[in-house]
Amino acid sequence: MTKATSQLDLSALPPASRRELVDFYEFLLERRTRAQKVAPPKQSFTDLCGKLTWKGDAVASQRNLRDEW
Numbered sequence: 843m844t845k846a847t848s849q850l851d852l853s854a855l856p857p858a859s860r861r862e863l864v865d866f867y868e869f870l871l872e873r874r875t876r877a878q879k880v881a882p883p884k885q886s887f888t889d890l891c892g893k894l895t896w897k898g899d900a901v902a903s904q905r906n907l908r909d910e911w
Contacts, residue, residue: 850867852860
């Protein structure tokens with residue numbers, strides 16, 4: 843039982859409901875910690891900064907791409 847679980851006042855509930863509620867609370871905590879560990883890395887394009895050059899008219903290229911649709 844976690845520290846936060848022991849601080850809950852569940853005395854008004856029957857024992858079976860208390861156990862079920864505590865189990866569900868611990869399940870949610872476990873799911874949250876597991877999701878934080880599996881979080882995908884954020885994309886970073888800082889390694890490309892200053893290395894790409896554009897030779898041409900950016901607006902004309904954008905219009906060509908737009909007109910393809």
